[in-house]
Amino acid sequence: MYQRSCRLDTSEATHVVYVVGAELKLNLVRCAPPESKFFSIRCSSNVHYKVTPAAKDKNVAAHPLTPNSLLFITMDTVSEVLNDRKLSVRYYGETKNTIGNAVLHLTAVEMSLDVDADRDGTVEKNNPNKASWMWGPKGHGAILLVNCDSESGYFKTTDSDKDEISKVSDLQDMSKMVLRINGPPELPEGYKLSMHISKTGSESVRVFRPQTNQDGQIKKWGHKLLKLFLKDYIMVVGKDHLAEEVPYLGGKSELQFFVEGLRFPDKDFDGFITINLSLTEPSAKGCPETPIFTDKVMFHVSPWIMTPNTLKPIEVFVCSTDDNYAFLKSIKNLTKICGCKLKVCHEYMNRGDRWIQDEIEFGYIDSPHHRFPVVLDSPRDGELLDFPYEVLLGPDFGYVTRQTVDETVSSLDSFGNLEVSPPVTVNGKSYPLGRIIIGVAFPTTTQGRNMTKVVQEFLWAQKVQEPIALYSDWLVVGHVDEFMTFVPAPDRKKFRLLLASPDAGYKVFKRLQNNGYGKGEMFQGLEEAISVDDILNDKQLQAENIYVQNCIDWNRDVLKKELGLDEEDIIDLPILFKLVKDKEECRAVAYYPDMVNMLVLGNQLGVPKPFGPQVKGKCVLEAEMCSLMEPLGLHCTFIDDFAPYHKLLGEVHCGSNVLREPSTFRWWNQEL
């Protein structure tokens, strides 16, 4: 229970404002006339009190005053008017003669700053857990969204960049907070209610409220008054404004507040925000007021959450360029089959940059009251750089980015190198939103390429999809989507991990040779055409592929361990690589279109057409791929991306992006 020390005074009556639920503690000795030996107490019927040490004989009117006599006062009903209750302490000398009388005039008020701490979408009254935060289904604590979308169509910025509310729709993105009062119509002269946040908090949160009739009476605002008449909603606390008086509406009243998050969890911000309310009483003239009651609530900002391939696709994004008409058409057909939307990013916006997977990653933020998608903009900043901000950012479509100041951005900063697994459980620890997967340099190398620190720190700080760092720097482009993907499955863990496998590739080619198809041609009709025999006779290529298989196997072992997978959860796809000289180092690229770099839309897979050798008019690589996928109920559509993507070192996945439905699992229910 909130306990407050309070003074007694025998020279004049003391006026005390009491907040219901607290306990007033008065030292009976400290202010007693020096010769006091006994005391007695009288009070109004709605005042409850207790004395310690308890009087031995309850029937005598005057109790002996001991060196540690304390008086505790509570009330459980609120005052109709100021000072409507009274309590007096009478002090007696040795002969029970009265030598002093201390009178308290009491005003009781109910007061609580309330939030949706039980996460059901409504702001309940004075939740006992409102000031703390706990993860998990039995957890508690209110939730905040970063107001990173943009309500305004013209002169676009994210809403969190503005310290005012320009559209009422913006309130939907904010968490409600309510100041509930029950008490006399007014507080005594000089008493004030203030909302306040810490300096660190002010970088992460802003609070608004509608203006009220009382606002004229709050004098301190001064320069803010102008804004009062311009706007229906005024800022209470926020950036560079840590504390502000709030009106006491009195009677039985509720004052609504709207709370917006300003930044995502990051290396230097754990996502927790505390908002305080204090009631202060006036002091002696010239002295600052002293606080007599403080209430507080805690929020956690929603992390940015990625969506794995197993979630339902809503909209597919591709770029239109001067050379990809047929490719676009294939994608359009595929989206039609899947019943999802297609958004084409046209040339005036993409300026020839077709790698829409690499410029952005789609995610979302979630709270009990609202959720919306948020695009993470890569520091890659190719010619597509304006697309996320100019096209995607809008009402209920958020935007976030991390820019590096002192590091060079490498190919590993493209978001083909940022993926997320389906939900997994690893050694009893569950990741119901999956785990983020990124590719980095192998740590023993000193000159390897890496994803920039700021983006990595951002991803780790979101906490709910604890990242796994794979080794992708062995590839020229260096993206994890060049050797792995996830597809939905009806059985086991409800998904399979697909991995590129040169060994599986060689096996297909050797079988062909054994079966007398050694003269069959890869890339038939193209200038790159080469026979199965020639591929198998290339000892250098074979050595390179052993190396690639080793690199992938290293990642395979990491993924098995970090995702808790069994061998049966993994499928090897027949894909060969070759090494090319990349500056001083040798790095790998796909030898033929890299089938694992696919577009996954429900049970429809858009797979790069591999141009493998044919047997009886059918491509053996396609046939192998289908025979691996069909038992899972998955249908492969092979898309020709050879000229416009494969030859530029990318494939179908690199050239597309998918906005997916959010998970039905709510992030705050995760056990961390």
Place this chain on the structure above:
Amino acid sequence: MYQRSCRLDTSEATHVVYVVGAELKLNLVRCAPPESKFFSIRCSSNVHYKVTPAAKDKNVAAHPLTPNSLLFITMDTVSEVLNDRKLSVRYYGETKNTIGNAVLHLTAVEMSLDVDADRDGTVEKNNPNKASWMWGPKGHGAILLVNCDSESGYFKTTDSDKDEISKVSDLQDMSKMVLRINGPPELPEGYKLSMHISKTGSESVRVFRPQTNQDGQIKKWGHKLLKLFLKDYIMVVGKDHLAEEVPYLGGKSELQFFVEGLRFPDKDFDGFITINLSLTEPSAKGCPETPIFTDKVMFHVSPWIMTPNTLKPIEVFVCSTDDNYAFLKSIKNLTKICGCKLKVCHEYMNRGDRWIQDEIEFGYIDSPHHRFPVVLDSPRDGELLDFPYEVLLGPDFGYVTRQTVDETVSSLDSFGNLEVSPPVTVNGKSYPLGRIIIGVAFPTTTQGRNMTKVVQEFLWAQKVQEPIALYSDWLVVGHVDEFMTFVPAPDRKKFRLLLASPDAGYKVFKRLQNNGYGKGEMFQGLEEAISVDDILNDKQLQAENIYVQNCIDWNRDVLKKELGLDEEDIIDLPILFKLVKDKEECRAVAYYPDMVNMLVLGNQLGVPKPFGPQVKGKCVLEAEMCSLMEPLGLHCTFIDDFAPYHKLLGEVHCGSNVLREPSTFRWWNQEL
């Protein structure tokens, strides 16, 4: 178990280095000749293997090859020479005709990077918990000290500022780490051992090792070779140097490493550091090597820990000025009684700045192998600013500071405003090292003074003494030591909280008046002399003291709650305050020497002499003080600090500082 995927090859023998404790996993199908239907396995006696799915009939030589046939290999003894074991897989066709043979040449080696993960002071072998960290008596995880002392007497810097070891004594401050090897004398050509840390880790840790005979054989070092011949110990990893090859000594060998911490936990550093070791194998010509084994260990840097008044004093620090001769003498006498040392900071160093409490705070760092005191230097930077670095920093005496870049430093940054409680238990949560106490502005005010963010963040980040923020901005000087202190006690929680109390002060004066001593004088013989009657008649003073009592009571309520105290754990000391105009605000100063601002040395208290009214030649305030302290076995020595300290708004505590023995409780045993 550490599992590693490995390739089989029917075209040529494969050489594999195996680390004991791991498991090799080989896909029997992936590399089998396409027509294979059966397989059989033969191996050296010291190679163990398992096949899944298990063969139904164990007696037949050739088992059927299924699509998911896997081979698992382990060894439990190490190789004497390279490739001293063999395993071969023979593949058969439909008619059990041999169609392929894959041979593995195996080399087994034991290898572990070891630390003192069980915290007993010795580096045990391959502790299963070495890669993680857990708080508490049943916890685990190695411990690191920030090497913040200075071995060198001349050209002084903290050792962590230098990337070389200049004195062998510096190794005492570092944590030992051992690379234990058991295996053949050499690794196969091209295999390498590397130590590596993350970029973030490199800001926090440096690793050294002695040079070895093998060092000549490691060619990559190039420019480092010069250093090799100059120094016995060379840096392996550290700032801007994330990875380095380490020699494989071979046979049964141990290579020692020495690990030093570079920074304390802070807002952006949680104190955890991981160090990795990797074994890489060479790849095809021109390709980077691939990792085949990784080991890692985790450290936590010791937090900076403060010492409460209840710990035994070692040395008292005071400044000598041109006006404090008598004061110095009193302190000297007191230290003599206590049997602790006295260090006088002379005028050439203090340049007239007598507030040695405010410039520094003593603490320590602790590990199973070593501990030493560390001074936290305040950003206050008065004329004493050179003292901590120039005088205190030295061998086994560390130094740390936090400087603010963008905030103004206020009086609240002085470390009279930084104290620590004795050990407490609060609602079942125990703080065996106590809790840090600082004073800040009351949060409803926007223009209040605060302790700077960087220092507050540093204090919070140490974690083991979770800070409590009190409200001290109501005082002109604004330090918590102006209204509170802790003294040892034989009973209850083994300490008492002493609080200044104007009510307790007035009570003493009223009793005097009632007993006929109203004409008795405070400050007798000084120009400030004033009678008891005059003090009691001053209504303004009374109002001011009610305000002060309210401010202290607010803090009292916070302390009771945050330290889990009962009324009986708190003693009110009779001290009056007065308000003075401090710029626009009214703030408080002590009306007479502030007895709570005392020096606590075991059971000896050095208390500011209050100059109270006398009764029968004895000061009533001193008598009251003694009557409160003596039942606790505490002895008060009243020290006249009136002219040189009190009139300059400080007292005995502000003018002294105490280096104390560290707690016997080790911080890593705390449950967090």
